[in-house]
Amino acid sequence: MEKVILNGEDLTLEEVVAVAREKAPVEIAPENIEKVKESRKIVDKIVEEERVVYGVTTGFGSLAKVHIDKDDCSQLQENLIRTHSSGYGDPLSEEEVRALMLIRINSLVKGVSGIRLETVETLLDMLNKGVVPHVPEKGSIGASGDLAPLSHMVLPMLGLGRAFYKGELMSGQEAMDKAGVKVIHLEAKEGLALINGTTVLTAIGVLATYDAIKLAKLADIAGALSLEAHRGIIDAFYEKLHTIRPHAGNLTTAKNIRTLTEGSTFMTHTAEIRVQDAYTLRCMPQIHGASKDTINYVADKVAIEVNAATDNPIIISEDEVISGGNFHGEPMAQPFDFLGIGAAELGNVSERRVERLVNAQLSDFPSFLVKHPGLNSGFMITQYACAALVSENKVLAHPASVDSITSCENQEDFVSMGTIAARKAREIIKNSRRVVATEIMAAVQAIDFRKEMTDGQLGKGTQAAYDLVRSKLDFIAHDKDIQMYDELEKMTDLLVNDDLLNAVEKVVDIEM
Structure with a gap:
């Protein structure tokens, strides 16, 4: 090494x-x-x-x-x-x-x-x-x-x-x-x-930022799988649309979706099946893209902070020993609060796509993605669990950096609470990752139903994701409901251990 x-x-x-x-x-x-x-x-x-x-x-x-x-x-x-x-x-x-x-x-x-x-x-x-x-x-x-x-x-x-x-x-x-x-x-x-110094809040935040970068890429993979499951409209991801509102995250997300679904016969065009898709599908460049811009902003701040001297006093020379405030966490507290918000939104939109997959009123799939709904509950409670996680994220996303409690006999009269911000961001990312794992698992199940309805081929990138998932998890078609937790744990491990991301990035480039 x-x-x-x-x-x-x-x-x-x-x-x-x-x-x-x-x-x-x-x-x-x-x-x-x-x-x-x-x-x-x-x-x-x-x-x-x-x-x-x-x-x-x-x-x-x-x-x-x-x-x-x-x-x-x-x-x-x-x-x-x-x-x-x-x-x-x-x-x-x-x-x-x-x-x-x-x-x-x-x-x-x-x-x-x-x-x-x-x-x-x-x-x-x-x-x-x-x-x-x-x-x-x-x-x-x-x-x-x-x-x-x-x-x-x-x-x-x-x-x-x-x-x-x-x-x-x-x-x-x-x-x-x-x-x-x-x-x-x-x-x-x-x-x-x-x-x-700011070492602890930075350390927690650095690892959270790295995980958030991967989460943003995984969210694109999840979204692309859902899009194909629903026979989504590719027109909303055309580059010419996003160059007239050229936020970096928009452009990157749209490109990722085009790349992941390249060669797919499940994708459609405007008015071929429907005029427009729902926001959670059609607006992925705008929603995921905003989170990408947030995460990249935080990554830039992290790059500065891990190479900073943050103690006090600072010894410049024999004649310059300066007492200052480099130890103050505010320059990272606000970014880590922002990181939590960006990661929470990836979880929020993913949960809405889970609902769209499992709700027969919003799709042409059977209720809760099982062949015998009623006898089997299928993916019913996976959406409940996702709802609980994203609701918890909404509480955690409240910024810590806007709070301050005076300390040290009022000498230290304005503090950052930046370590709390970093810890909250870490938990939000974990929660959102579980939601994205659930979406991928549900989307792959839905794709199997789609294949029964329509002959077709997945995109180059989504096929790699599908193949890996199906090599580890079976289609849920048992007469008896399985223990869903075990399947979700296996799916989550594929994300945590980078197996899914590595499998997809072997065949296509996913940008951040």
Whole structure:
């Protein structure tokens, strides 16, 4: 597996995913080692000269007015980690913790945080050797950095807290010992350098953004299958229509549908069977396209944030140690709220297409896509489940970034709630993916009925999708109803594991 080399400048979305999910090894670029060392020399000089610098020789937050003696600067940093590890809830997933460790290292190697090289290397060793700190998912307000969750990340570095190693939860010290990583003692500025920043909300949001990109492509595949099942009208996807309203997402979605259905004999033209299709079929370029534009906007923001230094103060030079607000999550809180909205709409429109497939009043298929409706309920409750998921998404899509609660004796009087925004987006994407999986499964069932009614051929891309689904799931035609959950789980796995997307992209290009 190819190594990911960190220089603080060009870490990509795909590299984060490779490290987080595929455990790609990580190295620090040689030229950045000297940058880290030079930055540390400045911090050591500040301490020796007892200059007043926030978080180095002062307390934190509203306690910045409290001077810290140079002999206590090290203890100050350990105290910071112990008290700030105040998170709550289920732990973040292993892949999310690996992503946040990677992004934090990438920030630190920029050489503006004043941390010791050996401290960065300890975090790097943990990442490469599989020590995964137990990080509760709740407790960050996304403004003074993700202070609580990042403190939990640091605890095992000190032989404290808890961590997973080879899937087992144990004490931080035990995990470090088993992995062969030495624990450390923090020196001046280091605790603050490790926990002050947007790393957790960015890590969750990066993985969610990557999954949203795949979701948008899968939604096009699902929509194309539904369109063919209904003998939809291809005219609404002609390029000449979309070049006169040339939003990028419109153009891409229309092209994807044309590509997926190329060669299909099920597709029709205006007035051949009907004059117009319903919005959920005809307006896919406009609806899916809007979500694509949203997701691409967020991806651009993510590309900036994973290569940013987000702690405080920032050490530019010996004469420029700047206290600012790079830790504030607002630049990502709003995009991640937007990401949730875009993903929710993909689920919303997919659920409406599920209803159109299973409702005999809206199609020429038997009720609930079974041969003996009444005796069998078929796909009836799959639509209920989809309705529940998209309704939940509508609650989750309420923006977190418009909220703020003052903290730290009113010193930190406007916060982003960006970590909540990222977590919500993650859940919305999971829900919408299940809805899209349901649509694909229902559309393939409907296509089998269509083939009984009319001889025909699917498009090049939709045929690949159909073939894969039918290689894993049978047509539902039993005298007894099957356990639908098991079939839905198999269908969802084809999406989660990229089997369906890979099968289709082997034969056609799907753009984003």
